[in-house]
Amino acid sequence: MPGVGRKSAQRIAFHLLERDRNGADELSRALSDAVKGIGHCVHCRMLTEYDACNICSASGRDSKLLCAVESPADVMAVEDATGYKGLYFVLMGHLSPLDGIGPDELGMPALEARLRDGNVEELIIATNPTVEGDATAHYLADLAGKHEVQASRIAHGVPLGGELEYVDGGTLSHAFFGRRVVD
Amino acid sequence: MTARRVQNQPAWLLHHRPFRDTSRILDVLSRDYGRLSLVARGSRSAKSKLKGVLRPFMPLQLSWVIRGDLGTLTGAEMDGGPISLNGDSLLSAFYLNELLLNLLHRHDPQPEIFSAYHATIIELNGQHSVATALRRFEMELLRLLGYALNLDHDTESGDELDPGRIYEYRVERGPVPANNPDGPLVFTGAELIAVAREDFSDASTLRDANRLLRHVIAWHLNGKELKSRKVLKELRRGAATADTGPVIQ
Ligand SMILES: [Zn+2]
Numbered sequence: 001m002p003g004v005g006r007k008s009a010q011r012i013a014f015h016l017l018e019r020d021r022n023g024a025d026e027l028s029r030a031l032s033d034a035v036k037g038i039g040h041c042v043h044c045r046m047l048t049e050y051d052a053c054n055i056c057s058a059s060g061r062d063s064k065l066l067c068a069v070e071s072p073a074d075v076m077a078v079e080d081a082t083g084y085k086g087l088y089f090v091l092m093g094h095l096s097p098l099d100g101i102g103p104d105e106l107g108m109p110a111l112e113a114r115l116r117d118g119n120v121e122e123l124i125i126a127t128n129p130t131v132e133g134d135a136t137a138h139y140l141a142d143l144a145g146k147h148e149v150q151a152s153r154i155a156h157g158v159p160l161g162g163e164l165e166y167v168d169g170g171t172l173s174h175a176f177f178g179r180r181v182v183d
Numbered sequence: 184m185t186a187r188r189v190q191n192q193p194a195w196l197l198h199h200r201p202f203r204d205t206s207r208i209l210d211v212l213s214r215d216y217g218r219l220s221l222v223a224r225g226s227r228s229a230k231s232k233l234k235g236v237l238r239p240f241m242p243l244q245l246s247w248v249i250r251g252d253l254g255t256l257t258g259a260e261m262d263g264g265p266i267s268l269n270g271d272s273l274l275s276a277f278y279l280n281e282l283l284l285n286l287l288h289r290h291d292p293q294p295e296i297f298s299a300y301h302a303t304i305i306e307l308n309g310q311h312s313v314a315t316a317l318r319r320f321e322m323e324l325l326r327l328l329g330y331a332l333n334l335d336h337d338t339e340s341g342d343e344l345d346p347g348r349i350y351e352y353r354v355e356r357g358p359v360p361a362n363n364p365d366g367p368l369v370f371t372g373a374e375l376i377a378v379a380r381e382d383f384s385d386a387s388t389l390r391d392a393n394r395l396l397r398h399v400i401a402w403h404l405n406g407k408e409l410k411s412r413k414v415l416k417e418l419r420r421g422a423a424t425a426d427t428g429p430v431i432q
Pocket of ligand 1: 041042043044045046052053054055056057
């Protein structure tokens, strides 16, 4: 499991089995409920136990703004750190031609349908600053352009409080390409 | 087996996949050691400085130690200015990588293929025609692998190609005279001679080269379908930009 090494996994297993059998029972029920009950939101593909996720069914979200992200964890990150009040579309990955992951695997037809129906005014592209994330962003921008939806991509680069000489070359060049006019 | 230590080797990252929690396995094309796989330990962790550097389509200098088949990355730096491919160039570059992953043997140094790849990435980064760059690379790659196309003589008689005749291109041999003008690999002599000259400013020559190379490469891949080709087809279906010609079919 990500974030849990073999040693930690063993400690957790021994703790649950030796000292907290009730806890183990609860955990196994929660996991089994999650596996059975959690699917993808029909609108944005976020993980949810309902047809539509909390965000899509909340009142007061701005449906003119749509933010495309790679993973459910990215939705949580944007929710926690920004005051963003629009909606999301979760790609559950990025374009990866060598692994055979293309637009269909990323639910692009559903995303395109949302761009086509005319309600969305801006597509905010928040894919990762990797080559695959860049490729995905280009394609999304293309789709948005096709349906006359404005597309923007979140800025990537030098961390706040960072010093240029300690930033790796790739990050710095990405920041450089993404520079903008100071006004 | 003793470990070999390689320092600051010019290389390109062809593909990468997650490995354990925070690491990745890299498939790289190096100038002097050919294609090989390296483990990049910790390269997916939040603090890794390697993350921004280890990108496909970026000229790199890599250092590693290797004992057996799988090496361990010990250092990575950018080698020269950054390259920022986008749109069709970027998508086509993935195809180049898959081609190399399938046609190159591991640990077989091919410095000329390394140079040809480098030149093609630079070309894709410029304002050139993507399709032209791809066809030239495919022809060069076949030549350097020892599978050069025969585009100058009839393999049955040994005579020079007659521009006015019809030939069928046999992948293992080359052009042989044909009577039936239909067929996936039937060309006029003039068409084959034009492809040999690599003057792809003529759209029909580019189409002929595409048709010929697609079949020849498919044959060398033993019928294996390239995943990037499938994905690119899907992408082109949905993309807004006008079809600029047969980049990849
Ligand atoms: Zn939703």
